[in-house]
Amino acid sequence: MSSKQIIAGAILLGLSSLISRLLGVYRDHLFGIMFGTTSTGIHDIGVYLTAFRIPDFLYTVLIYGAISTAFIPIFTELITKKDDKKACDFATNITNTLILFLLICEIIIFIFTPYLTKIFAAGFTGERLDLMIKLTRIMLLSPIFFGISSIFQGIQNTYKIFLYPALAPIFYNLSIIIGTLFFAKNYGIYGLAISVCIGAFLHMLIQIPQTIKLGFKYKFSINLKNYEMKRFFKLMIPRIIGLSVDQLTLIINSNFATTLSYSATTVLPYAVNIQSLPLGLFGIAVAIASFSTFSEMAANKDHEKVSYVLKQSISNILFFVIPSAIGLYIIKYDVINLIFGGGKFTQNDIILTGDTLSFLLIGLAFQSITPILARIFYSYHDTKTPLYTAIFAILINIIAVFITTKILNLDVKGIALAISLTGIFNSIILAIALKFKLNLQNFFPFKNTIKIIISSSLMGVFVYKISPLIINQLHLNFTGLILKITNLAIPISLGIILYIIFAILLKIPEIYTLLNKCFPNSKFKI
Incomplete structure (x- = not known):
């Protein structure tokens, strides 16, 4: 797969990501006009956004980390060696293991939800805390569907098929939008929580036909002693720890937000979602499209080609992200007014969200190249280096959040600034590590x-x-x-x-x- 093919795959993923994220923008628009930032009871959108973090944590750490760093490189290697049967057995083994492990984790989380919510939202008490517990338990169903879907996505990406993985998030967001339009008025944020589970199921469902067409044959079997499974866990465990550290950063930021102004738990996710538009459209799309290619190059020890394609990929990302960041800064208030303005979302909410977004945009260019830098390490079966950088990054984040919110009194804007500073640090350290640890030259x-x-x-x-x-x-x-x-x-x-x-x-x-x-x-x- 050449750099031009990577661009083609990235364009497809980028376009679908654009549609999905525009739907996400419309979803947030509905949230803004229907719930505002200070509604209470079953219309408290801040509780929903915070409760969403627990199942999202489960997905990101156990599923996203495992598939992106361990499954795809091993599955790609087996396909490259023309060992299709072993590849299919490996995929089936992973699917069953992941489902079983997720079920165990979700049962434990369901039982201990009251204690976990205090970790994720230290500032919540009374009605807000009770509501968060109920919403979290409802949304715990979604990671299982996402887990199966992610494996199917990994299989298709290995075969350079990006269409159905690209369509899946669109169906997910449509489900939440429909739930908001038809159920939110009477059922409030309970309707949103149920819609998340339905959307996750649709996310999985659309992947099934193409995965079967590629030769995937499901059978119930779990063999943890299998050679590929041992390699899988060896690669996965450091990445899970690393993602846990990343998620710990989000938990810290979320906790700080619950202790600030009432609207902070709503404003911060809204601003992050807008910043994520160019990040997902360009940075993440290119990283996903190129990962299997880098895995093949690394397997063939073609280091010069890795450097060359990485250089082109970074240039492609920055060509779109840097002007997007500057342009978004200039029109931030108009963008937020279009998305959220009206209904219960006030002019003060628009200004606060815009100011928060300004601080997030500082680190956008650096954050956009972090996914592809990390995937180079994963291609070389090195999951420890990104872990070490993530640990250093969380220390930077804790210090930065404390200084910006408690000493400089920047409120939620301080959290946004800390996120940017952490992203800049993480990106620079990964780039330095690529040069000296993997000895990649002239890649920037x-x-x-x-x-x-x-x-x-x-x-x-x-x-x-x-x-x-x-x-x-x-x-x-x-x-x-x-x-x-x-x-x-x-x-x-x-x-x-x-x-x-x-x-x-x-x-x-x-x-x-x-x-x-x-x-x-x-x-x-x-």
Whole structure:
């Protein structure tokens, strides 16, 4: 799979991610207008968002970590060796083991939920705490469906099939949106919790036909002494510890949020979701699309090719993420007003969410390349180095959160700043480790990055100065939603045009690749 094929896979994942995340934006829009940030009782959206973290913790640590770091490299190796039967047996073994392990974990969590909620939400008491316990227990069903779905995704990604894994999150978000529209009014956030479980089931269901078509044959068998299983656990355990550390960071941040202003538990997730749009659309999409390729290169010990493709991949990510961060900073209030404005979401909520988003955008470029840097280590079957960097990162996060919220009194904005600083630190340490531990050379596109920063900065300055003048000169008489869309469409359109112009003037390679993709009959060259 060449770098061009990686781009093709990333484009498919990126487009589906865009649709899924736009649905997620609409979902948050519904949350904003229906619940605001200070509603109480069964309409307390802050409790739902906090309760969601416990099943999400289970999924991220036990499922995402296992599949992304251990299953795909081993499964890819077996497929590369043309040992399809052993690969199928391995996948079946993993599926059964994961389901059994998740069931045990979920039973334990269900019993001890009252104690766990105090860890995840130290500031919750009384009605908020009781409500969180009930919601957590409902949503505990979702990790099992996500677990099976993730294995099926891993199988399809190994075969370079990205369509159905790309569609799955769309069905998930649609389920929550439908639940919000039809059940939230009468059942409040209970309707959302049930919708999460239904969405997780649909996430799994859409993966099944293609996985069977690839030759997956389910049978109930668990053999923990199998050679591949031993390798799987050897790779997985350090990654699980590392992800537990990452999740501990989220728990710490969530706990701090519950001790701050009442709206902090709502504002922070909303701002993070907006920041995640470019992060998921470009950074994570490229990392997922390239992982099986890097695993193949690492298995063949083709280190120079790994460096070359990694350099191109990082450049591709930054080409989109840096201008997105600058552009999003300029139009942040208009974006938040469009998504959340109206209903119970007040003007003060818009300003606080926008200011929180500003601090999150500081570390966006660094956070966007972290997934692909970590996956290089996983490709080489090294899960310990990302673990060590994660441990250092959590120490940075604890110190930063304490300083920004308790000493500088930045409230929820301080947590956002701490997240950015932690992301910057983690990315830099991983890059240094790649150079000295794996001896990968010349993998960071310094020259291109400087050009991208210059182009993005020029674009940002011109958009900031010119777009208000254009809007004022047009004397538009629009109101409501049309006015909100217009206030965004003008700076976004202007920003895209200017960025393309500056990118061409500075001869950034990605702009020519993009133009040739958009206009196949043309031959744009540097």
